[in-house]
Amino acid sequence: MDFQIALLLGQDGLTNGAIYALLALALVLVFAVTRVIFIPQGEFVAYGALTLAALQAGKLPATLWMVVALGAVVVAVDGAIALRHGAMRRLPRMLALNLGIPLLLWALLAHVETAGLSLIAQIALTLCIVVPLGPMLYRLAYQPIAEAPVLILLIVSVAVHVVLIGLGLLFFGAEGTRTPAFSEGSLELGAVTLQYQTLWILAISALLILALYAFFGRTLYGKALRATALNRTGARLMGISTTMAGKLSFTLAALIGAFSGILISPITTLYYDSGFLIGLKGFVGAIIGGLVSYPLAAAGALLVGFLESYSSFWASAYKEVIVFTLIIPVLLWRSLTSHHSEEEE
Amino acid sequence: MNTGIDKGLKHGKLAAAMLLAFSATAALADITVGVTVSATGPAASLGIPEKNTIALVPQTIAGQKVKIVLLDDASDTTTAVKNAKKFVSEEKVDVIVGSTITPASLAMIDVAAESETPMISMAASRAIVDPVDAKRRWVYKTPQNDAQMSTAITEHMSNANVKRVAYIGFSDAYGEGWANEFAGVAQARKIEIVANERFNRADTSVTGQVLKIIAAKPDAVLIGGAGTPAALPQKALKEKGFKGVIYQTHGVANNDFLRVCGKDCEGTFLPAGPVLVADQLPADNPVKKSAQEYVQKYEAAHGKGSVSTFGAHAWDAFKLLEAAVPAALKKAKPGTKEFRAALRDALEGVQNLPVAHGVFNMSPTDHLGFDQRARVMVKIENGGWKLVK
Numbered sequence: 001m002d003f004q005i006a007l008l009l010g011q012d013g014l015t016n017g018a019i020y021a022l023l024a025l026a027l028v029l030v031f032a033v034t035r036v037i038f039i040p041q042g043e044f045v046a047y048g049a050l051t052l053a054a055l056q057a058g059k060l061p062a063t064l065w066m067v068v069a070l071g072a073v074v075v076a077v078d079g080a081i082a083l084r085h086g087a088m089r090r091l092p093r094m095l096a097l098n099l100g101i102p103l104l105l106w107a108l109l110a111h112v113e114t115a116g117l118s119l120i121a122q123i124a125l126t127l128c129i130v131v132p133l134g135p136m137l138y139r140l141a142y143q144p145i146a147e148a149p150v151l152i153l154l155i156v157s158v159a160v161h162v163v164l165i166g167l168g169l170l171f172f173g174a175e176g177t178r179t180p181a182f183s184e185g186s187l188e189l190g191a192v193t194l195q196y197q198t199l200w201i202l203a204i205s206a207l208l209i210l211a212l213y214a215f216f217g218r219t220l221y222g223k224a225l226r227a228t229a230l231n232r233t234g235a236r237l238m239g240i241s242t243t244m245a246g247k248l249s250f251t252l253a254a255l256i257g258a259f260s261g262i263l264i265s266p267i268t269t270l271y272y273d274s275g276f277l278i279g280l281k282g283f284v285g286a287i288i289g290g291l292v293s294y295p296l297a298a299a300g301a302l303l304v305g306f307l308e309s310y311s312s313f314w315a316s317a318y319k320e321v322i323v324f325t326l327i328i329p330v331l332l333w334r335s336l337t338s339h340h341s342e343e344e345e
Numbered sequence: 346m347n348t349g350i351d352k353g354l355k356h357g358k359l360a361a362a363m364l365l366a367f368s369a370t371a372a373l374a375d376i377t378v379g380v381t382v383s384a385t386g387p388a389a390s391l392g393i394p395e396k397n398t399i400a401l402v403p404q405t406i407a408g409q410k411v412k413i414v415l416l417d418d419a420s421d422t423t424t425a426v427k428n429a430k431k432f433v434s435e436e437k438v439d440v441i442v443g444s445t446i447t448p449a450s451l452a453m454i455d456v457a458a459e460s461e462t463p464m465i466s467m468a469a470s471r472a473i474v475d476p477v478d479a480k481r482r483w484v485y486k487t488p489q490n491d492a493q494m495s496t497a498i499t500e501h502m503s504n505a506n507v508k509r510v511a512y513i514g515f516s517d518a519y520g521e522g523w524a525n526e527f528a529g530v531a532q533a534r535k536i537e538i539v540a541n542e543r544f545n546r547a548d549t550s551v552t553g554q555v556l557k558i559i560a561a562k563p564d565a566v567l568i569g570g571a572g573t574p575a576a577l578p579q580k581a582l583k584e585k586g587f588k589g590v591i592y593q594t595h596g597v598a599n600n601d602f603l604r605v606c607g608k609d610c611e612g613t614f615l616p617a618g619p620v621l622v623a624d625q626l627p628a629d630n631p632v633k634k635s636a637q638e639y640v641q642k643y644e645a646a647h648g649k650g651s652v653s654t655f656g657a658h659a660w661d662a663f664k665l666l667e668a669a670v671p672a673a674l675k676k677a678k679p680g681t682k683e684f685r686a687a688l689r690d691a692l693e694g695v696q697n698l699p700v701a702h703g704v705f706n707m708s709p710t711d712h713l714g715f716d717q718r719a720r721v722m723v724k725i726e727n728g729g730w731k732l733v734k
Contacts, residue, residue, distance in 0.1 A: 005556045008585075012552035019549075166385070174389030175601035176573045195584075268549040269573055269605050273387075277547040312553030317516050317543040319553075 007192050009309045015198050015267070016281075017305020018205035019260050023282025024289065024301040025212060026253040031291045032229035033249040035150050036142055039157040042279025043164040044130060044257025046272055049265035050168070051258075052126040053177035058115030062171035063129050064106055070136040071098040077140070098136065105129060119182065123262055127255065134254025135247040142250075143243060161276070168272030176269040179262075201263045208256065209298065225249060281308070281323065288330050290338070300330075375412040376670060376679045379432030381443035381453075382467070382659070386420030387546065390572045390601065392445040394643075394656030395467060401642050402663040407671040409679060418444050425449035426456060433460035439679050440688060442662045443467060445655075447518060450486070457483045461682060463689040465665060467658040470522060474712035485692055485712045487661040489618060489702065489719050494595050495526040497616035497720050498567065499534045501733075507565045507590065509539045511558040513551070513578050514569025516543035523569035523594060539563050546574045555581040565589050571596025576606035583609040590614065595720075599653035603728055613725045614733070618702035620657045622723055625732040631699045632718055635664075639701040657701035664700045665692060 023041055030038040047063055054061035075098045082090045105128055114122060141160050145152060181197040216222040227235040228245040236242055260278075261270065281304050288300025304323055311322040380399055383392035399415055414436050418425035425444045432438040433456060441457055441464040444450050450466035450473050457464035458480035466473050466486040473486050502510065512527060514520030520543060531538055539561040542554040555578060558566060566589065568578050575597045582591065593615040603610065619626055623636035639660045643652045669691035677683035695714065698705040703719025722733040 005560065008556055009553055012550050016550055169385055169389060174393055174572075175599075176605060178605055264549055269577055271547070271573075274547050274549075277545075278549065309550070309553055312544070312548075312551065313557050314553075316513075316554045316557075319543075320516075320545060 004192070005313070009313055010306065011192065011194065011198060013306035013309030014302070015201050015305070016308060017302035018202055019264050019278065020282045020285050020301035020304050021298040022205055022208060022256050022260050022301075023279055024285035024297040025209065025294055026256040027279075027283055027286040028289060028291055028294055028297045029212075029225070030249050030253045031286070033225055034138075034142060034146065034153075034246045036153045037150070037157055037283075037291075038250075038253055039154075039161040039276075039279070040137070040164050041253060041257050041282065042275030042277070043161065043168065044134070044254050044275065045261035045264075045278050046168055046172075046270055046275035047130050047133070047164075048126060048258030048261030049179065049270040050172045050177060050261075050272065051130055052122060052262050052265065053179050054172070055109075055114040055117075055122045055125055056179060058113060060109055061126075061129060063133070064102070064109060066167065066171070067102040067129055067132050067136070068099075068106060070133065070140065071102045074098045074136050074139050098132075101128075102132065126262060127258055130258040131251060131254045134250040134252075134257075138246050138250035143246060146242065146246060165273050165276070172272045174272070176271040176274070177265070178269050179265040181266040195267070197266045201267075204259070204263060208259065212252075212294075221248060281305075284324065284327050287327055290334055375410045376406060376440075377412045377414065377436055377438040378666070379429070379436055379438035379441045379443075380413055380415045380659075381418045381425055381428040381432075381441070381449075382415070383420040383425075383445035383449070384417040386418075388420040388446045390599070391655040392417070392420070394599075394653045395445060395659040397647060398639075398643065398656040398659040399663075401646060402660070403667065406667050407674055409670070409674065414438065418449055420446055420449070422449045422452045426452050429453040429456040429464075433457075433462050437680060438462065439685055440465065440666060442659070447473065447522075454480050454484050461689075462685050463692055465662040465692075467655075467662060470518075471713075477710055477712055481712065483689055485665065485707070487658045487665070487700075487702065487713075489595070489715055490713060491522055491526045491594075492530070493715065493717070493720055494616040495523065495530050497722055498527070498592055498594075498614075499530045499536060501614060501616075501722050502531075502536055502565060502592070503534050505565075505590065507536065509537050509561075509563045509565075511540035511542070511561055511563035511566045512538055512569060513540075513542040513544060513554055513558060513566065515571070515574070516545055519571055519596065520569045523567075527567060527569070544570075544578060546570075548574075548577065551578045551581045552585075554578065555585055555587075558582070559585055559587055563589060565592060567592045567594075569594055569596075572599065573597075573601050573605040576602060576610065579606060579613065580609045595654065598723070598730075599655065600650055603725065607728075610725045611727075615723055615725075616720050617723045617730070618654045618657060618719060619721050620652075620701040621654050622721060622730050622732040623701075626721075630718075631704055632701075635699040636701045654702070661700040661702055661705075664698065665695060665705065668695050668698050668705075 027038055027041055030036055051061040051063045075095060078094050137160060141156055182200045183196045185196050187194045216226055224240045225245050225248060227240055228242055232242055282301055285301025285304050286297045289297030307326060308319060308323050311319045382395045384396045399413060404411055416428040418428050429441055432441050441462055445467055447468040447470040450468040464484050469488040469491055471490040471492060474481055474484055512524055514523050524541060528538060540558045542558060544551045544554055566582060568575050575593055579591055591613045593613055595615060595617045598617040598621050619632045620636040620639060623640045626633040639657050640652050643656060669688055672691035673684055673687035676687035693707050693709055695705050695707045703715045705714040707714040724731045724733050
């Protein structure tokens with residue numbers, strides 16, 4: 001291995017690590033706020049990428065039907081509750097958010113030739129379709145059992161993951177797709193050539209991380225999320241709705257997931273089931289951060305990226321083994337250094 | 346008196362039972378085929394065209410109605426075995442077709458042998474039918490052996506004066522199988538394997554492996570992958586400036602691969618079943634007509650350019666049945682143990698049957714029955730498949 005190969009591998013590791021870091025942050029966020037280990041995180045990666053690919057092929061992405069259908073179910077459930085409590089004021093907002101926006105999107109997509117739109121418009125449309133799935137899933141799958149033990153939430157996560165994978169196969173078929181790069185070409189930097197797409201991934205990941213930092217530090221909603229993560233009961237006593245916090249964290253997780261998918265789909269072929277493994281690697285990063293620390297999770301995810309890249313050079317057949325074995329010493333170290341309290345279970 | 350009534354009752358019961366039994370056999374006289382395909386799970390891109398093909402096969406064979414019981418095994422070995430058991434115990438099938446992938450097919454052999462039901466697999470590994478022993482007597486398969494395909498590649502490499510080859514394949518049974526097959530035949534042709542790498546179907550990057558391959562300076566690279574994931578190393582090789590020849594395996598022979606790989610796949614060589622280039626085959630090729638028949642049927646139902654070689658394996662399985670059933674019908678009625686045995690014998694006797702992937706010549710020692718007419722070398726040119734003469 002000479003210096004140039006080391007540099008190329010490092011670049012590769014950094015690119016993948018940046019995506020894993022985004023996913024790790026989303027996983028930490030969701031876990032901290034709702035105590036849900038969000039296994040379906042990876043599905044949003046696949047859904048985002050494949051929805052964008054469908055739009056670029058000029059097809060109506062099937063995820064659109066899913067948003068409309070889930071929206072209708074949410075309205076039915078929430079509507080029934082609102083009617084029973086006579087809270088008619090809530091209806092218009094609920095209808096607009098869960099059914100109005102998806103139907104509007106549908107009308108828009110049915111009349112616009114999406115293949116000819118600019119990339120930015122396509123990405124915006126993709127996010128409009130995929131991101132609402134996050135809060136809707138929270139409403140239907142997790143909100144009714146929000147106070148359940150972590151284990152039950154985890155089991156529900158597995159169920160949601162299996163359902164989403166199955167729907168993914170139905171929606172997008174078994175074959176994968178690649179989307180064109182944000183900008184073609186590469187940059188010569190001394191001995192290394194950097195693909196523009198790599199630079200895009202690094203820049204956007206860094207921007208997203210900074211934006212999240214600002215969101216948690218500066219905005220009321222961000223602070224509300226942090227408060228809920230620190231102490232659910234305390235936050236509720238302060239008038240923070242845990243339901244709102246849950247929905248918000250799922251929205252962010254869906255946004256990060258879908259955007260990660262959009263970022264990496266130009267550099268690799270994504271399938272309906274690719275998201276799981278990507279999400280799992282983000283999860284290893286999140287575990288290194290103990291599912292609480294954002295900077296540690298991001299660093300852990302980068303470590304996973306580098307480890308994966310260098311081990312693919314040295315022992316490609318054992319790459320996954322090496323990456324996932326990393327979790328054992330980390331868990332050992334964490335169990336030895338942290339004083340675990342059994343308050344949750 | 347009493348005994349007389351008793352006797353009469355007994356006779357009545359017997360008659361009723363016989364009537365019932367008779368009507369049951371009459372209903373069972375349809376030929377029942379149990380098909381298990383991997384329409385979901387990792388092998389879905391192979392299983393779906395197979396499932397589509399099952400809908401196109403003839404409804405009657407030799408005047409007998411064919412009843413098809415189609416189940417999905419989700420690319421899972423346990424489910425495939427469960428399906429096979431269901432076929433033999435509940436559906437009382439005359440023949441099992443499936444499964445799509447090797448591990449599932451291997452596991453189903455026991456069920457087929459135990460219940461003495463002939464089975465036609467649509468998976469590639471030679472181990473499914475070789476050696477033909479007490480259990481594998483009952484088992485046939487339609488896809489070419491990997492060995493047939495790898496000799497086609499090494500032959501082409503020798504002719505192109507390729508001496509140093511790097512291999513990169515899936516880190517699963519498919520990639521390992523190809524690595525072993527290729528290592529065997531490459532040695533015989535004095536081709537040196539300079540790098541031997543693995544990658545995962547779901548990998549997002551193969552940079553490390555590709556850098557190692559390029560550092561080994563091979564004349565050619567063989568990619569042992571199936572379906573669109575096999576495009577990833579090829580794209581990475583082109584991106585990192587590899588100028589040599591790239592070979593793929595027949596696992597990529599569907600149009601989705603062309604779509605995903607795009608211009609990076611121009612000039613790639615691969616061995617494939619003749620059905621892939623049916624229209625380009627010379628007119629005197631015995632496979633041309635039978636391959637075109639399948640392509641036309643499939644494309645009429647699913648649109649132009651939708652055909653893949655995987656679905657043709659299912660088609661060929663039913664072609665085998667069409668050829669074997671008439672002989673078996675002469676010996677026994679469908680739904681009986683005798684019919685299953687007769688069908689097994691008839692399958693073994695199939696001779697000179699042109700199908701989509703080649704010409705079947707079965708024998709008691711060869712339950713695949715394909716010769717070199719079952720493979721052609723194909724080059725990817727202008728985003729399409731081109732027969733290499």
